Amino acid sequence: MELLPEFELRQPKTTAEAVALGAEIGARYIGGGTDFVPNLRRGLETPSAVIDLSEITEMQSIEETGEGLRIGASVTLEQLLSDQRIKEDFLLLAQAAETIAGNTHRQSATVGGNLCLDTRCQFYNQSEWWRKSNNYCLKYRGDICHVAPKGNICRAAFSGDLAPAMMVHGAKVELVSAEGKRVIDLKDLYQEDGANYLLLNPGELLVAVIVEKLEGYQTAYRKVRVRGGVDFPLAGVAVGVKCDENHLTDIRIALTGTNSRPLLIEGVEEWFGEVTDEACVAALVKLVRAQSKPMRSTFTPGSYRNKVVANVARRLIGELINV
Ligand SMILES: Cc1cc2nc3c(=O)[nH]c(=O)nc-3n(C[C@H](O)[C@H](O)[C@H](O)COP(=O)(O)OP(=O)(O)OC[C@H]3O[C@@H](n4cnc5c(N)ncnc54)[C@H](O)[C@@H]3O)c2cc1C
Ligand code: SF4
Known part of the structure; x- marks a missing residue:
């Protein structure tokens, strides 16, 4: 590991102060700093x-909204996990959060940092020496992608665990910049470009995430990783499903670790009202398989991860609807 580069550390006390500093060219926000x-x-x-966000108290609380919760971006994963409202009504978020990094990381790692987590690749998360010997790559300093050399886009994988669970809970994010505030669906914060995965305007700060309660849904999050104790997901699947007797009323399936953005699976509504049988599950899994695009960005081949994500989705949906 190299030494930290020289930079100026700023510690604003309010979001207004933070975004004013964030508008300066070359300035970057830091949550817990674990990534x-x-x-x-x-x-x-x-x-x-x-710009260290840890002294901005207005970003550190979890508030009730009536339909759900507004979770400040600087809420730590530990704080999220110990909140009674999360334990009772948002177990899916807790299930995802408790798989993130290690216990000590979670004391300082934040919700905002997890949602804005940089994408990962075996050719990028390496030392300067290693990357230089390989002529760097498209994501930073180089002009070729070692994963897809004929392409002109970075295929590094988004690997944050919270985003898919939040998407199942219909998450929206509150963004603030010097130009003002906007609220967008969490899924629209991302795009399929590993070098430019966040659709944040320059200096824009993620201030909070708003999640809705899911009445009458069965939910679960499961991830597959190389090291069971502490590791990023090779593939992570969050599912929320609602049935009326044996008919599907709603299903939300979201993935991480497979694409350059967390993915809310599209086209599931075609199956609303259908009988929850093997054919229905198989059709939903087919959508997962078609939309997940894992590449050679990890040591584990993309084709294997595509099978893994389909199997995890198959098992989770099957367990939740008893098929
Ligand atoms: C050993 C190890 C294992 C890990 N395993 C996992 C894992 O299994 N799953 C997982 O998801 N993560 C994992 N991580 C990564 C990391 O610990 C978590 O993702 C953590 O939640 C990141 O939060 P943070 O506050 O530390 O983010 P930071 O490191 O502070 O920031 C991450 C990124 O988000 C940006 N950012 C932070 N806050 C904001 C904001 N409010 N608005 C705009 N941009 C912002 C930063 O500029 C930076 O680009 C692991 C890390 C380590 C070291
Ligand atoms: S996917 Fe390609 S461009 Fe992106 S980090 Fe990996 S090697 Fe670099």
Whole structure:
């Protein structure tokens, strides 16, 4: 690991102050720093200023909205996991959060940092020396993608665990910049480009995420990883499903680890009203398989991860609707 590069550390007390600082060219936000600091030490970023969000109290609380919760972006994963309302009505979020990193990371890792987590690739999450010897790559400093050399887009995988669980809970995100505030669906925060995966405007800050309660749904999150104790997902699947007797009323399936963005599976509504049998599950899994696009960005082949994500989805949906 290299030494940290030189930068100016700023510690605003309000979001207004933070976004004013964030508008400065080359400035970057930091939550718990559990991903950002290792990336800095690997020379993956050289910000002129780092804006530490940890002193902004207005971003640290979880509030009730009537339909659900508004979770501040600086709420730590530990705080999320110990909140009684999360334990009672948002177990899916807790299931995802408790799989993230290790216990000590979760004391400082934040919800906002997890949702904005940089994409990962075996050719990118390496030392400066390693990347330089391979002529860098398209995502940073180079001009070729080692995963898809004929392409002109980075295929690094988004690997945050919270996003798919939040998407199942109909999440929206509150974004603030010097231009004002906007609220968008969480799924629209991302795009399929590993080098430019977040659709944030320059200096825009994720202030909170709003999630809705799911009445009458069965939910579950499961991830597959190489090291069972602490590891990013090779594939993670979140499912929320609602049935009326043995008919499907609603299903939401979201993935992580497979694409350059967390993915809310499209086209599921075609199966609303259908009998929840093998054919219905198989059709839903087919949608998962068609939309998940894992590439050679991890040591585990993309084709294998595509099978894994389909099998995890098959098992989860089957368990939740007893098929
Ligand atoms: C050993 C190890 C294992 C890990 N395993 C997992 C895992 O299994 N699953 C997983 O999801 N993660 C994992 N992580 C990554 C990381 O710990 C978590 O994703 C964590 O939640 C990131 O939150 P943070 O607050 O530390 O983010 P930071 O490192 O502070 O920031 C991450 C990124 O988000 C940006 N950012 C932070 N807050 C905001 C905001 N409010 N608005 C706009 N941009 C913002 C930063 O600029 C940076 O680009 C692991 C890390 C380590 C070191
Ligand atoms: S997918 Fe390609 S461009 Fe993106 S980080 Fe990996 S090697 Fe680099």
